[in-house]
Amino acid sequence: MKIQCVIVDDEQPARDELRYLLSRYDDVQVTGEADSAGKAVSLIKKITPDLVFLDIQMPGKNGFDVIAELAGHTPMPLFVFATAYDNYAVKAFEESAVDYIMKPFSEKRLDITLGRIRNLLIEEPKESGDLQTTLQELLNKMGTPRETVKVSVEKNGRIQLLAPQEIVFCSCESNGICIHTHDEVFTMYGIATMDKLAEHLAGAPFFRTHRAVLVNLDCIREFSPWFNGKYNLIMNDSKSTELTVSRTRVKAFKQRLGI
CATH class of the missing domain: 2.40.50.1020 (LytTr DNA-binding domain)
Structure with a gap:
C-alpha cells in the first residue's frame, strides 16, 4: 500500500525539496501540493490523502487554521508539521499522534517520521474521532503559551x-x-x-x-x-x-x- 500524501507550504523551494526527499521512498506518493491554508483545506477534502506535510507559518491563515477548518471532516489524514517553534511546542508535538520535522529538512529525521506514520496507518490505525480529539488537544497545548506573550x-x-x-x-x-x-x-x-x-x-x-x-x-x-x-x-x-x-x-x- 502506498501512502498518499499532500505537501502544504507557501514556499516553492521547500515543497520541491520535500517532494525530492519523499521520492526516495517506494511506499510514498505525493498526490498534491498547496501554497496556502485555503487551498490546502480544499485539496485535502477533495483527494482525502493519508498524510499531510503541513507548514505552520504561512501568510494569512497558518497551519493550525487548516486543522481547525477540517474539524469534523472524515477521513482525517495524519499530519506532519514543518516547524521552527520552541521546545515547549515540540514537546506538545511529541506527545500527540502527529509528528513534526524541523526546517531545513533532515533525511534522518524524515526516516523516523515515516516509520511512525507507517505504524499509525498500518499497524495501529486510528479512528477519525480519536485523531480529531488528539489534534484538538494539540491546538489547545499550542495556545497555552500564546496567552502569556508580552x-x-x-x-x-x-x-x-x-x-x-x-x-x-x-x-x-x-x-x-x-x-x-x-x-x-x-x-x-x-x-x-x-x-x-x-x-x-x-x-x-x-x-x-x-x-x-x-x-x-x-x-x-x-x-x-x-x-x-x-x-x-x-x-x-x-x-x-x-x-x-x-x-x-x-x-x-x-x-x-x-x-
Whole structure:
C-alpha cells in the first residue's frame, strides 16, 4: 500500500525539496501540493490523502487554521508539521499522534517520521474521532503559551511590558523597532528584528503589511484599495495613522481577513 500524501507550504523551494526527499521512498506518493491554508483545506477534502506535510507559518491563515477548518471532516489524514517553534511546542508535538520535522529538512529525521506514520496507518490505525480529539488537544497545548506573550519596551530608561492587544502597530525606524499603542510610542527592548518580533507575536492577530510594518488586525479602523494594487489602512490610534499594505501582500491580507 502506498501512502498518499499532500505537501502544504507557501514556499516553492521547500515543497520541491520535500517532494525530492519523499521520492526516495517506494511506499510514498505525493498526490498534491498547496501554497496556502485555503487551498490546502480544499485539496485535502477533495483527494482525502493519508498524510499531510503541513507548514505552520504561512501568510494569512497558518497551519493550525487548516486543522481547525477540517474539524469534523472524515477521513482525517495524519499530519506532519514543518516547524521552527520552541521546545515547549515540540514537546506538545511529541506527545500527540502527529509528528513534526524541523526546517531545513533532515533525511534522518524524515526516516523516523515515516516509520511512525507507517505504524499509525498500518499497524495501529486510528479512528477519525480519536485523531480529531488528539489534534484538538494539540491546538489547545499550542495556545497555552500564546496567552502569556508580552512585549518588552523601553521609555525614559524604564522597561515596561505590553500585552499584544495594547499594540496598534510596530514599525522599523532608524533607531530600531518602534511599538505604537493608542496614544504612545515606545522603543522595542530585547528583540532586534521585525522577523523575530513577528515570530514572537505569532499567536496574536498581527500581519506584516510590508517588511517594515507589523499591524494588529484588531486595530484597523478601515481600509480601502489604493494605487498600484496596494491597500491603504487607517488605524484606530489617536492619530488615525495611515499605513500601506504592499501589493505583494494584499492577497494574503485579504485571506487573513476572510474576504
